[in-house]
Amino acid sequence: MHAYRSHTCAGLRADNVGDSVRLSGWVHRVRDHGGILFIDLRDHYGITQVLCDPDSPVFAEVEKVRSEWCIRIDGTVKARDPELVNSKIPTGEVEVFVRDLEILGDVKGDLPLMVFGDQEYPEETRLKYRFLDLRREAMQRNMTLRSDVVASIRKRMWDREFREYQTPIITASSPEGARDFLVPSRLHPGKFYALPQAPQQFKQLLMVSGFDKYFQIAPCFRDEDPRADRSPTDFYQLDLEMSFVEQQDVFDTIEPVLAGVFEEFGGGKKVDRNWEQISYRDAALWYGSDKPDLRNPIKMQVVSEHFKGSGFAIFAKLLEQEGTEVRAIPAPTGGSRKFCDRMNAFAQKEGLPGMGYIFWREKTADAVAQELGIPVKEAQAKLKSGEVEGGMEAAGPLAKNIGPERTEAIRQQLGLEVGDAAFFLGGKPKAFEAVAGRARVVIGDELGLTDQDRFAFAWIVDFPIYEKDEETGKIDFEHNPFSMPQGGMEALNGDPLEVLGYQYDLACNGYELVSGAIRNHRPEIMFKAFEIAGYGEEEVRKRFGGMVNAFTYGAPPHGGCAAGIDRIVMLLAGQDNIREVILFPMNQRAEDLMMDAPSDPTNEQLRELGLRVLPPES
Missing domain, CATH: 2.40.50.140 (Nucleic acid-binding proteins)
Structure with a gap:
């Protein structure tokens, strides 16, 4: 045996x-x-x-x-x-x-956490004794799911005639939106390698090298502030790149891969097909986010015209300023003062003075009495007998200030009925969009409007390449500087703030799962794009010399994307925190409590690398 x-x-x-x-x-x-x-x-x-x-x-x-x-x-x-x-x-x-x-x-001493049962333990305890935490049934299930998802992705990519190639882990520092992890060189004192934030430049160089279709389950390293859906140090992504493609080709490649994975491992939840494409600007307007949760049917709308010159002075005066507007968040079935007050309190917790609202209800006897100039009791009798139709009335402070005609126009624009409500935020959109987006999510959840038994996907497209600093007036990159501008060189000769890139994200249930672009493979267009943001050709060559040099030797049009493995598994496992699907994650302070990292180097290590550690500033 x-x-x-x-x-x-x-x-x-x-x-x-x-x-x-x-x-x-x-x-x-x-x-x-x-x-x-x-x-x-x-x-x-x-x-x-x-x-x-x-x-x-x-x-x-x-x-x-x-x-x-x-x-x-x-x-x-x-x-x-x-x-x-x-x-x-x-x-x-x-x-x-x-x-x-x-x-x-055997076990020496007492167990710091029990594997049997469903007891809750502090995260610090769970991470310090992760080897015990991982024995628990839920964690075993999550990690098995992760392994199966990765295997399924690999098979689906091979079936689509992609090959997997490994790119370097030690490379040059190349800012891509986050801080690098630097690695000191022993052989070249005073110089540093970097861990790659993504295989971005290498996968583009593979296209220049003629490999046509590449993918990799790639480790990526970014020194970032942690949050529930992001690791502070490292993560894995399905990284892919293709030559001789347009934006739609990339969509047509990745959609069946991800949809198949979600159908295979989604536990029977409905998986949307025919993913819609929403412009970045529309996503910000309708959802207050570039990663909208489309399980929630609420769409925000601009209602500025109804408040211009109205009796609600706060919005009326606000709209006299350039670049301001008022947006409404419809709330079907939210038409009660209690719910409206609760949402107003939510806005105050988010740092706003409050959130205006209107709700629609059956017309009261008081309102009929005031309208007809009769006693309330007589109005009650007329309503009861049907002699007077009740209809609906708008209630709330805003309704009183702007009057019945404007409130009725708002109701009709938003398509609301008795028992519904609407909430309003005003100002410069960038100042309130994020709060409006969070309010939309809360309203959808609290009113039971969000379909929890579904995976809803949407491509967010047409990202602006540039933005303007309102204080300095300086033009800088708002999104990926390596995306091909729509319209090429001609577009760059116009208003920079109107230039859109062939860049795209995939949103699912309120999370960004995929980010990608058609790349700018023409050096002359790249130099012009960076020149607009204040970077000269010499600086571009210094920062990205390897890639720029390659593009002068017959670079093909190419594009691709990357899908976050950790977030995909988090959604499939029904978890709210990415650490629940990572074997050995860091804590909120980017510390590994189990292995005691980061740790102090020895004096011998520092001498060998020619480094000295300065004490922290007091």
Whole structure:
């Protein structure tokens, strides 16, 4: 028999009854039922119940066993009594009577966290003892899912005639929107390599080298501030690039790959097909975000015309300033003062003075009495008898200030009815768009409008290449400077703020899953694009010399994208935090508590690298 097991802890069935078997695994839990010891023995594959009574030659040894000890048992498979069958596990029809036991690894001291059960533990504890945390069923499931997703992606890419190539991990520093991790050179004192933020330049060089279709499950390194959907140090992405393609070709390539993965691993949730394409400007207007959650049907609209010269002085005066507007967030079924007040409080927590609102309700007797100039009781009677139609009325402070004609025009524009509401934000869009977007999400969630059983995808396209600093008037890049401008060199001779790039992101359920572009492969267009942002040709050659040089030797038109593996798995696993799908993540301060990183270098290491560590500024 094998030294450690004849079967896994998920492998035994009723037809094994009477067999002599050997199992190895961890003690999930121990139960003492009247002198008979029951152990749930667990390995990566599942759980088998083993039992031991005083007749067993190793009963005294089994009594010493505790949770999370690693053991090997030999025993005989027995059928459980029908009333004791556990239908929740595959091995639930059988149990194993223990005849021999070997302790493979015991536990020294108390467990810092229990693997059995659903107890919540502080994240710091979970990360310090990640090897224990990973034994838990949910974490085993998440990491298995991750492995299966990566395998599926690889197969789907090979099926589409892509080949996988590995690009360097140690390279030159190349700013791509985040901070580099620098690596000091021992052979070249005072000089530094960098860990790649992405294989961006190398995959473009592969296209110049004639490889046509490249992909890689690529590690990327960025020194970033952490958040729930982003690792502060490293992450993995499906990186791909193609030659002789336009934007739609890239979409047509990646869409079936990702849709297939979500259909395969999405647990039966609906996966949208025929992904719509939304311009960056429309996404900002309608959703307040360039990664909108389209499961939520709410679309924001501009309603400035209804407030110009109105009795609501705050908005009326605001709209006299250049570049300002008022936007409405429709809230179907949100027409109660309680809900409106709650959303107003939400805006205040977000740092705004508040959020104006109007809600529509059945016309009250008070309103009818005021309208007809009759007593309230008479109005009640007329409403009850049907002599007067009730209809609807607009309520809330805004409605009183702007009057019935304007509120009715707003209602009709937004397509709202009795029982609905609308919320309003005003100013320069960039100042309030993000808050409006978050408010839209909260409204959709609280009113039950967001379809939780669906994956909704959309391409965000037509990103502006440049932006203007309102204080200095300086033009700089707003998005990827290496994207081919729509219209090429001709577009760059016009208003820079009107120049759009062939750049695109894929949003799914409120997360950015993919980012990519058709690349600017023409050196003369690249130099002009950087010149507009204040970077001369000499500086461009200094920063990106390898790529610029390659483009002078017959570079093909090319483009591609990268899809975040961690975020894809996070969505498929139904998690809100990316650390739940990464084996050994850093904490919120970019620390590895288990391996004690970052750590202090030794004096010998510093001398060898010609480095000196300065004390932090007080």
